[in-house]
Amino acid sequence: MSRSQPTEVGDDADAESESFTGQGLPRVEDHRILTGKAEFIHDITPDNCLHMALVRSMHAHAEIESIETSEAKAHPDCELVLTAEDLKAEYNPMPTGIESVETEDGEADLFEWSLADEKARFVGEPVVAIVASNRYAAEDIADLVTVEYNSIDAVADGMAAREDDVVVHEHAGTNVVDHERIEFGDPSGAFDDADTVVEGDYSWGRISGVPLETAGVVARYDEDGDSFDIDCNIQLHTLVDNMIYETLGYGEDDVRVNVPADVGGSYGTKIGIHRYCCLAAMASQQLEQPVKFEEDRIENLQGGDMHCSDREYEMRMAVDDDGTIRGLEVWFVDDFGAYPRYPVNQVLKPLSVVTNSYDIEDVTYEYDLVLTNKTSQTAYRGFGVDPHIYALEMVVDKAAREIGMDPTEFRRRNMIQPEQMPYTLPSKNIYDSGDYPATLDRIQEIIDDERDGGLLDPEVVEAKREEGKYRGVQPSVIIEPGVSGSDWTDRQRSDRDALEDRDRDDVEELPEHLRATLEDDGTVTASLATDSSGQGHQTLVSQLLADELEILPSDIEVDYLDSIDAPTEYGSAASRMAVMLSGATVGLAEKFVANAKAVAADHWGVSGEDISYRDGALERIDTGDSLSLADLAAIDDADRRLTQVSYNYDHPATEFEEFDEAFSRKFPVYPTAAFGANAPIVEVDVETGEVDILTFHTVRDCGTMLNPMIVEGQAHGGIAQGIGASLLEEFGYEDDGQPQAITLFDYLLPSIENVPEIQMEHTETPSPYTETGAKGVGEGGMIDAPASIATSINAALEPLGIDEPADQIPVAPDHIRKNVRDLE
Amino acid sequence: MSTDSTDGTDGPVTEEITVTVNGEPVTAAVEPRLKLSDFLRYECDLNGVRVGCEHGVCGACTVQQDGRTVKSCLSYAVQADGAEIETVEGLDDDGSLHPIQEAFHETHALQCGFCTSGFVMATKELLEENPDPTREEIETGLADNICRCTGYQNIYEAVEHAAEKMEE
Numbered sequence: 008m009s010r011s012q013p014t015e016v017g018d019d020a021d022a023e024s025e026s027f028t029g030q031g032l033p034r035v036e037d038h039r040i041l042t043g044k045a046e047f048i049h050d051i052t053p054d055n056c057l058h059m060a061l062v063r064s065m066h067a068h069a070e071i072e073s074i075e076t077s078e079a080k081a082h083p084d085c086e087l088v089l090t091a092e093d094l095k096a097e098y099n100p101m102p103t104g105i106e107s108v109e110t111e112d113g114e115a116d117l118f119e120w121s122l123a124d125e126k127a128r129f130v131g132e133p134v135v136a137i138v139a140s141n142r143y144a145a146e147d148i149a150d151l152v153t154v155e156y157n158s159i160d161a162v163a164d165g166m167a168a169r170e171d172d173v174v175v176h177e178h179a180g181t182n183v184v185d186h187e188r189i190e191f192g193d194p195s196g197a198f199d200d201a202d203t204v205v206e207g208d209y210s211w212g213r214i215s216g217v218p219l220e221t222a223g224v225v226a227r228y229d230e231d232g233d234s235f236d237i238d239c240n241i242q243l244h245t246l247v248d249n250m251i252y253e254t255l256g257y258g259e260d261d262v263r264v265n266v267p268a269d270v271g272g273s274y275g276t277k278i279g280i281h282r283y284c285c286l287a288a289m290a291s292q293q294l295e296q297p298v299k300f301e302e303d304r305i306e307n308l309q310g311g312d313m314h315c316s317d318r319e320y321e322m323r324m325a326v327d328d329d330g331t332i333r334g335l336e337v338w339f340v341d342d343f344g345a346y347p348r349y350p351v352n353q354v355l356k357p358l359s360v361v362t363n364s365y366d367i368e369d370v371t372y373e374y375d376l377v378l379t380n381k382t383s384q385t386a387y388r389g390f391g392v393d394p395h396i397y398a399l400e401m402v403v404d405k406a407a408r409e410i411g412m413d414p415t416e417f418r419r420r421n422m423i424q425p426e427q428m429p430y431t432l433p434s435k436n437i438y439d440s441g442d443y444p445a446t447l448d449r450i451q452e453i454i455d456d457e458r459d460g461g462l463l464d465p466e467v468v469e470a471k472r473e474e475g476k477y478r479g480v481q482p483s484v485i486i487e488p489g490v491s492g493s494d495w496t497d498r499q500r501s502d503r504d505a506l507e508d509r510d511r512d513d514v515e516e517l518p519e520h521l522r523a524t525l526e527d528d529g530t531v532t533a534s535l536a537t538d539s540s541g542q543g544h545q546t547l548v549s550q551l552l553a554d555e556l557e558i559l560p561s562d563i564e565v566d567y568l569d570s571i572d573a574p575t576e577y578g579s580a581a582s583r584m585a586v587m588l589s590g591a592t593v594g595l596a597e598k599f600v601a602n603a604k605a606v607a608a609d610h611w612g613v614s615g616e617d618i619s620y621r622d623g624a625l626e627r628i629d630t631g632d633s634l635s636l637a638d639l640a641a642i643d644d645a646d647r648r649l650t651q652v653s654y655n656y657d658h659p660a661t662e663f664e665e666f667d668e669a670f671s672r673k674f675p676v677y678p679t680a681a682f683g684a685n686a687p688i689v690e691v692d693v694e695t696g697e698v699d700i701l702t703f704h705t706v707r708d709c710g711t712m713l714n715p716m717i718v719e720g721q722a723h724g725g726i727a728q729g730i731g732a733s734l735l736e737e738f739g740y741e742d743d744g745q746p747q748a749i750t751l752f753d754y755l756l757p758s759i760e761n762v763p764e765i766q767m768e769h770t771e772t773p774s775p776y777t778e779t780g781a782k783g784v785g786e787g788g789m790i791d792a793p794a795s796i797a798t799s800i801n802a803a804l805e806p807l808g809i810d811e812p813a814d815q816i817p818v819a820p821d822h823i824r825k826n827v828r829d830l831e
Numbered sequence: 832m833s834t835d836s837t838d839g840t841d842g843p844v845t846e847e848i849t850v851t852v853n854g855e856p857v858t859a860a861v862e863p864r865l866k867l868s869d870f871l872r873y874e875c876d877l878n879g880v881r882v883g884c885e886h887g888v889c890g891a892c893t894v895q896q897d898g899r900t901v902k903s904c905l906s907y908a909v910q911a912d913g914a915e916i917e918t919v920e921g922l923d924d925d926g927s928l929h930p931i932q933e934a935f936h937e938t939h940a941l942q943c944g945f946c947t948s949g950f951v952m953a954t955k956e957l958l959e960e961n962p963d964p965t966r967e968e969i970e971t972g973l974a975d976n977i978c979r980c981t982g983y984q985n986i987y988e989a990v991e992h993a994a995e996k997m998e999e
Binding site for chain 2: 031033034036037038040041042043044045046047049050052143216217218219220221269270271272273274303304305540541542543716717719720723724725726727728750751752756758759760762764765788
């Protein structure tokens with residue numbers, strides 16, 4: 008078995024190799040980071056810059072009676088005090104994911120102002136913004152503001168919120184702001200006809216990505232141009248910049264959103280930091296001076312608009328006695344917090360993998376999206392798929408036990424077969440390629456090895472049980488949907504009935520832009536229309552483009568476009584970039600070479616067909632004369648700039664008719680299905696309730712690996728986050744809406760002591776749908792690790808007769824202990 | 832340390848301190864409440880000192896003070912008066928990387944890189960005290976630093992690789 012090992016190659020890529028793509032080239036991003044020279048957002052402080060601090064609500068639900076700011080304004084360092092009243096005079100509320108709900112009296116808007124207006128709806132909601140000469144002074148002045156609240160009853164539980172005893176937005180009349188029930192096939196027929204119906208309730212606690220770098224923004228208003236320059240670490244700056252310019256009341260070309268080349272982690276979460284961008288921009292406009300905001304960690308954890316999925320599931324599965332799964336019914340509530348922000352479609356993404364690796368035709372999918380007095384949700388790695396896979400694998404386990412079949416055999420019996428590929432799910436997305444049973448077989452072999460003298464050797468397992476330590480493992484094959492790119496993301500703001508017969512031509516697609524400029528010295532600068540937060544996009548593009556242009560990666564610089572210069576709207580999310588950038592690179596290079604030939608043809612006075620391009624040089628075929636790229640740059644007419652080219656790569660699924668139904672009906676389209684199987688060997692201490700993962704085996708397939716080192720890094724990181732989610736992390740709340748985890752002493756991120764050795768193997772099944780055969784790979788570990796850990800904990804404690812000890816995530820020690828105590 | 836009382840002016844009370852930062856003496860008048868991390872970032876322009884939590888958990892701000900690692904967000908600049916501070920900027924030699932930095936690069940032990948300065952400084956102390964650590968000793972030595980991207984797998988590799996390089 009091969010252990011996970013970084014590929015050892017030097018910085019100067021191995022020019023003898025046929026291609027750079029596929030090699031684990033060390034990253035071009037690293038040098039500036041390692042020497043401390045990388046410029047993150049918090050490192051940007053322009054001359055004359057002022058600093059913002061926020062006064063935040065201490066109440067989960069309260070009417071704001073009065074705001075007393077005179078003492079604050081009198082402070083010598085105070086430059087500005089802003090309240091909702093000031094904002095409402097000049098600006099707009101922030102756009103939300105669900106704009107309004109229908110009531111008996113008509114539409115009720117779900118406005119969210121950047122500062123709480125009349126009512127505070129969660130602990131940590133910003134109420135007043137203070138600007139001062141430095142951050143210390145701004146925080147001093149914030150303490151001088153007195154806000155009088157009338158605290159009212161709060162609701163902090165998603166299931167309870169459905170009762171509407173406390174309504175978070177009173178005028179809406181309900182907390183359930185979105186609901187959908189979708190049936191695929193004939194689920195009621197399947198459930199009526201099946202031998203057994205199995206039911207299970209599962210809970211997924213509130214977690215998030217918690218990047219080490221908090222949110223930050225530096226906003227500058229330019230009076231002459233009546234425009235804004237905003238540096239910030241928002242994710243998807245080309246897509247969600249509307250959150251900022253619409254709030255400010257400006258057009259998109261008046262608000263330049265720029266993200267530094269280095270962002271200290273995001274994992275989806277920083278999509279939701281626009282409140283800070285808006286407030287800093289407003290303050291900068293009022294003061295005509297740059298204004299900076301650095302979020303602190305407590306603000307980030309408590310009220311930073313950055314929590315993610317918070318779900319209660321009720322799963323039903325129809326099963327025949329021979330082990331055939333007949334039908335699946337998924338019902339859940341997702342607690343979105345106080346405002347239904349942009350990523351409301353997280354509740355829909357699970358449709359892209361609705362039956363995971365199982366062949367089930369008849370499915371019901373139903374959810375309630377509810378609001379409570381908690382900070383709002385943003386995106387997080389997995390985008391709502393992780394809880395779905397967890398709940399599904401839990402009920403699969405339960406069904407196997409109820410019909411008395413080995414859970415691995417039960418899974419194998421229902422698995423999608425390689426000859427069914429490409430496989431269309433009932434929910435209309437398509438799995439591109441893969442041999443799932445072979446992956447299950449391989450992980451089972453690894454487990455069998457552990458049973459033969461390893462960590463699961465029967466004698467060892469027995470001896471450990473004497474000490475109260477129970478070991479176990481239960482694998483499954485789990486799919487990672489990759490590469491989103493169309494307007495299904497606004498399904499919840501669409502007339503859903505009209506989608507049933509929408510025309511395919513009406514689908515809005517989201518291509519990815521890439522640009523290349525030939526520099527005077529013959530090097531090439533590529534420009535990305537995305538932002539990055541550690542994924543190595545600069546390395547990837549230099550590798551890919553070097554192959555296409557037949558030059559060295561070190562001859563390619565990669566930089567970033569801001570929101571105005573970037574013509575396209577998507578970027579880095581949904582495990583998109585490896586696939587989208589590899590497609591874009593091929594198209595871009597073709598255009599570049601064609602233009603280079605045209606310049607050379609003009610120079611030599613011959614036809615383009617008389618010229619060949621090879622190894623970064625042009626050759627006139629009849630005479631053998633040649634031009635280097637530097638020569639070409641000197642020749643290329645400054646007016647024509649033929650050697651500056653750009654290319655928009657269409658989403659790969661748009662080429663294939665089999666995706667048309669999903670596209671036109673606004674079901675999530677994710678045309679790559681990376682997959683894997685995990686075997687975390689867990690040891691549960693029944694005395695303390697603690698779970699120790701002794702080692703973590705994983706067998707993974709993401710199609711063609713463009714940079715295996717980066718692929719493995721993504722898997723390691725995702726698995727570590729999955730371990731945190733399943734065992735350590737949770738944003739708990741008291742019934743009155745007070746948050747329990749507002750420091751990193753309460754919200755436990757996995758340290759090096761919590762993450763075991765990850766033993767990884769790969770298979771490579773290329774995707775038939777993508778340019779290079781690569782599949783999206785950014786989210787897999789976070790999607791598959793929690794489910795695998797939960798089923799393994801169930802397996803470990805099965806000898807004690809505990810029914811589903813892992814029925815809630817995180818599986819905290821007190822929950823295990825409660826199960827053990829109930830047994831006693 | 833001398834106290835520069837600013838009675839009669841609106842400015843805050845400051846104290847003059849002298850700290851040797853990466854080999855160079857720096858003298859500055861600072862407020863007593865100024866965190867060492869903010870002193871290094873804003874007074875010394877050493878942005879390699881990263882600030883991730885400001886309450887001593889994440890370790891991104893780890894620097895060496897008189898040869899021992901400290902979390903610079905948990906102490907005040909005035910407490911470093913007279914001390915020698917080394918930050919990640921002090922490690923590379925005119926652009927060439929320190930063996931620990933090289934090892935992190937070659938083993939892909941960083942992704943977003945926000946924690947990296949702290950891990951490099953913690954690794955430096957670990958290897959100075961124990962040039963050939965076991966995996967368990969690496970775990971103990973780096974347990975005060977959080978990385979959210981790498982899952983730590985390649986950080987083990989980096990420390991072992993750095994140990995080999997430094998032995999040569």
